[in-house]
Amino acid sequence: MKGEYDKLIEEAINAREFAYVPYSNFKVGAAVLMEDGSIYSGCNIENASFGATNCAERTAIFKAISEGKKEIKALAEIGDIETYTMPCGICRQVISEFISEDIDVILIKNKNDFVIKKFSEIFPLSFSKKDLNK
Template identity: 45%
Template sequence: MSVTAQELETLSIKAIDAKATAYCPYSKFRVGACILTKSGEFITGANVENASYPVGTCAERVAFGTAVVAGHKEFKALAVATDISPPASPCGMCRQFIREFTSLDFPVYMYDGEGKHKVMTMNELLPESFGPGQLK
């Protein structure tokens, strides 16, 4: 399931724009995310911090949670955008969360503050991962 050039452009724009909705008064580290569903919908998320730091939620988990409760369970790609260079990759917790809903060849596009990107698969981000298949 490949991503078209138009889908990638929309995915990147929406992830970059989602940074503006981040609630990050403590770290000032804005993160935006956008998921492309198999049905062609784009669902965004942004990080939401909390004064009790571990309680905050990463942009990737916000986007996937929103998508899943809306009934989506199949996805084509994810874009994550930050203001730093090189681009930041999803944290370990997010990698495991994403893995629940994706295949090992699922692409994750990571954008820096200048709009440049790097792409990695879930297998590259979380090798030897534990996923739903281990519980069947």
């Protein structure tokens, strides 16, 4: 399965370098693979008003959505290179809005050290638009 996500992993690692983190110094990069095979990347962008900070995952997702892509097929992310960085709760909720099946979430330390989790493992019993349409 590694070969399947090589480009996605590379894009997440590259995006991390653009992180704007003057307050936490905690760089995060993310990349999303969309239904048509396109990849969008993003980094975290901090703000002195902490509520205005945007996570890497949401940056990547919002870039894709703003260009007409609506369904995530996989997501990769890298933060601390000593341990695996998980999406925060808000990002997990945003991810759940744009998936129609259980997707792979690739948690990266470096291009050769990563784990793949199912989204349902990291966000069990999620609330999404599917719940509103019952």
